Amino acid sequence: MKAPKFNYIKAETRQQALELLDQLGEEGRILAGGQSLMPTLNMRLSQPGTLIDINKVSGLGGITLEGNVVRIGAMTRHVEVANSPIIAEHLPLIAEAMQHVAHHAVRNRGTIGGSIALADPAAEMPACVLALGATLVVESVKGRREIAAEDYFKGLYETAREANELLVEILIPVEKLGDVSVFLELAQRHGDFAMAGLACVARVSNKTFEDLRLVYFGSEDKPTLGTGAIAAVVGRTWSADCKEAAANALANDLDPMTNLQGSAAMKLHLQKVLTGRALDAAIERAGAA
Amino acid sequence: MNEATLEISLTVNGEQITKTVPVRQHLVDFLRNELGFTGSHLGCEHGVCGACSVRVDDAVVRGCLMLAVQADGANVVTVEGLTETGEIADLQKNFVERNAMQCGYCTPGMLITAAELLHDPKPVSREEIRGHLSGNFCRCTGYHAIVDAVETTINKRLEEG
Ligand SMILES: Cc1cc2nc3c(=O)[nH]c(=O)nc-3n(C[C@H](O)[C@H](O)[C@H](O)COP(=O)(O)OP(=O)(O)OC[C@H]3O[C@@H](n4cnc5c(N)ncnc54)[C@H](O)[C@@H]3O)c2cc1C
Numbered sequence: 001m002k003a004p005k006f007n008y009i010k011a012e013t014r015q016q017a018l019e020l021l022d023q024l025g026e027e028g029r030i031l032a033g034g035q036s037l038m039p040t041l042n043m044r045l046s047q048p049g050t051l052i053d054i055n056k057v058s059g060l061g062g063i064t065l066e067g068n069v070v071r072i073g074a075m076t077r078h079v080e081v082a083n084s085p086i087i088a089e090h091l092p093l094i095a096e097a098m099q100h101v102a103h104h105a106v107r108n109r110g111t112i113g114g115s116i117a118l119a120d121p122a123a124e125m126p127a128c129v130l131a132l133g134a135t136l137v138v139e140s141v142k143g144r145r146e147i148a149a150e151d152y153f154k155g156l157y158e159t160a161r162e163a164n165e166l167l168v169e170i171l172i173p174v175e176k177l178g179d180v181s182v183f184l185e186l187a188q189r190h191g192d193f194a195m196a197g198l199a200c201v202a203r204v205s206n207k208t209f210e211d212l213r214l215v216y217f218g219s220e221d222k223p224t225l226g227t228g229a230i231a232a233v234v235g236r237t238w239s240a241d242c243k244e245a246a247a248n249a250l251a252n253d254l255d256p257m258t259n260l261q262g263s264a265a266m267k268l269h270l271q272k273v274l275t276g277r278a279l280d281a282a283i284e285r286a287g288a289a
Numbered sequence: 290m291n292e293a294t295l296e297i298s299l300t301v302n303g304e305q306i307t308k309t310v311p312v313r314q315h316l317v318d319f320l321r322n323e324l325g326f327t328g329s330h331l332g333c334e335h336g337v338c339g340a341c342s343v344r345v346d347d348a349v350v351r352g353c354l355m356l357a358v359q360a361d362g363a364n365v366v367t368v369e370g371l372t373e374t375g376e377i378a379d380l381q382k383n384f385v386e387r388n389a390m391q392c393g394y395c396t397p398g399m400l401i402t403a404a405e406l407l408h409d410p411k412p413v414s415r416e417e418i419r420g421h422l423s424g425n426f427c428r429c430t431g432y433h434a435i436v437d438a439v440e441t442t443i444n445k446r447l448e449e450g
């Protein structure tokens with residue numbers, strides 16, 4: 001189908017984008033990579049009054065290492081994140097996850113900021129930023145605000161960002177020396193949205209998880225920390241029993257939604273299987289390091 | 290609401306073009322309906338099938354997910370342009386030889402996407418070729434012949450240096 005009528009403004013500066021967002025309120029909609037917004041327009045699932053295109057606004061892109069923090073501008077395209085040496089070295093979880101984000105042509109346009117602003121429950125980047133304890137930086141005409149990833153994802157496509165706020169950058173602490181990370185996902189076709197998946201960051205010593213974060217996506221309405229599964233594993237020597245305990249605990253952590261990607265029961269099963277695989281892989285990676 | 294329009298200037302297949310377009314028109318409708326470049330196809334119009342793939346400033350994109358007004362100032366190349374410059378003549382020949390198209394609907398998108406692997410050819414596995422083409426649907430061939438044609442072209446280019 002064809003997009004409905006709308007007005008289009010190409011913002012020249014960040015300030016102009018912020019002013020437009022403020023003036024237009026719910027009627028204004030940011031156009032970043034367009035890889036999620038354009039499909040909803042073409043299918044007439046959304047009808048914004050005005051698109052505010054931020055593709056030509058300078059200073060919203062780029063990946064830099066600042067001390068122990070990697071700063072990623074909101075307009076950084078998936079392809080740049082996937083090819084970044086800084087990401088490969090300091091945020092291997094994200095490097096691994098990027099292989100699952102969409103297809104080649106979609107990655108050439110889609111942005112990390114768009115992905116986190118949208119908060120699709122099956123998207124990879126929201127899970128990664130939650131697993132890594134990132135900070136999301138938003139800005140409005142009234143100023144800048146930092147939101148911890150834990151406080152940012154509220155529900156299905158719902159975030160702590162206000163309608164007049166622009167997501168401007170993502171600040172991610174580098175993965176600590178000695179930590180390992182594992183990213184696993186199951187999708188119907190490579191690059192499609194996940195049926196189930198998880199992001200795992202761990203500190204392992206003597207086959208024992210000393211510290212662990214497991215963030216699940218694709219099954220819940222938002223990226224979700226598996227607190228029960230984590231508690232079942234931390235401090236115990238990794239074993240088949242331990243794996244089973246984690247899987248059992250997960251049933252209380254998750255409340256999967258049934259959707260086109262699978263039933264709730266299947267998703268819970270897949271998440272349990274992925275948990276075992278991810279923890280096995282973490283032990284193996286820690287051993288190899 | 291009135292139809293909002295804007296004037297854009299861009300290069301399409303080497304030719305400088307200035308036109309006024311509705312802001313809601315996507316790039317492929319502009320290329321097909323305004324300029325007559327019907328090589329870019331529309332399958333799903335929501336980003337899933339890849340039939341609409343075009344090259345914008347050296348990167349392959351979904352032509353149905355980009356507005357024509359966003360191509361203002363850009364260099365756009367369609368399968369017609371790629372054919373004219375001879376850039377993918379060997380790939381096209383191998384598609385024909387290997388029978389890598391049947392109805393041909395997906396073919397322009399496949400060619401443009403595969404062309405990215407040919408710029409600076411490196412040895413790639415069939416798995417990697419499939420990964421690279423994973424965003425392009427073909428409802429006829431079953432993909433095997435397409436992967437064959439791409440693989441043959443890459444290997445030939447590597448051999449010839
Ligand atoms: C076939 C296909 C497969 C895909 N597969 C995946 C996948 O496997 N995993 C995945 O994660 N994604 C996938 N995507 C989506 C893709 O990654 C999108 O690029 C991404 O989700 C949104 O980024 P965007 O820059 O395109 O945002 P847009 O589509 O431009 O915007 C999305 C929403 O976020 C808002 N927004 C964007 N940027 C900002 C900002 N800086 N501040 C405030 N609001 C903003 C917009 O107003 C809009 O509401 C897929 C897309 C397609 C078409």
Ligand code: FES
Pocket residue numbers: 330331332333334335336337338339340341342351352353354
């Ligand atoms: S028509 Fe653009 S992806 Fe299907």
Ligand code: FES
Pocket residue numbers: 389390391392393394395396426427428429430
């Ligand atoms: S040849 Fe018919 S869709 Fe590919």
